[in-house]
Amino acid sequence: ARAGEPVPAAVLAGLNAALGAAPVVGELVLDGAELTYRQRRAGRTADRLAAELAAAVAELIADPVELAALRECAAEDCVLLFRPMNPRRQWCSAARCGNRARVARHYRRQKGAEA
Template identity: 60%
Template sequence: MRLAALFAEDAAALLAGPAGGRVRACAAEECVMLFVPAHPSRRWCSPARCGNRARVARCYQRHRGD
């Protein structure tokens, strides 16, 4: 219970603070994560996980008909 309260407090502080307006949802189809991008063009919560999956899916779509 205490861990949930600490998490809720931190989430409220993040959203109410200066970074609150920059919080984004991950652009990956099945991901439900939120993140604060370090760079304005960042689209995924994790470039290594969601970003890589999106790039692989695009590559597969381009080369699937070959």
């Protein structure tokens, strides 16, 4: 989807199956005198988790603006995508990939200074 290609039918079928395995149900909850309406997913825990993840993916691939905002992590050995909060952000995780890149850069500088 990020490359502008149509989402394969098998992917759509898988997402729809996960969404359907734990449908959203509405319920009224009476807490003392306060009546509230809430929605929750029905089904087994694994199905509910898969449905929540499928819903997040579905919302993302259906929104061209959000999809275009995704970036690939700049770390060579990382395959993750992330949504940067800062336009200068390069890594999916500053603690993991960012730190590794800074350590490698420092090591290269130190090695160059010794030569």
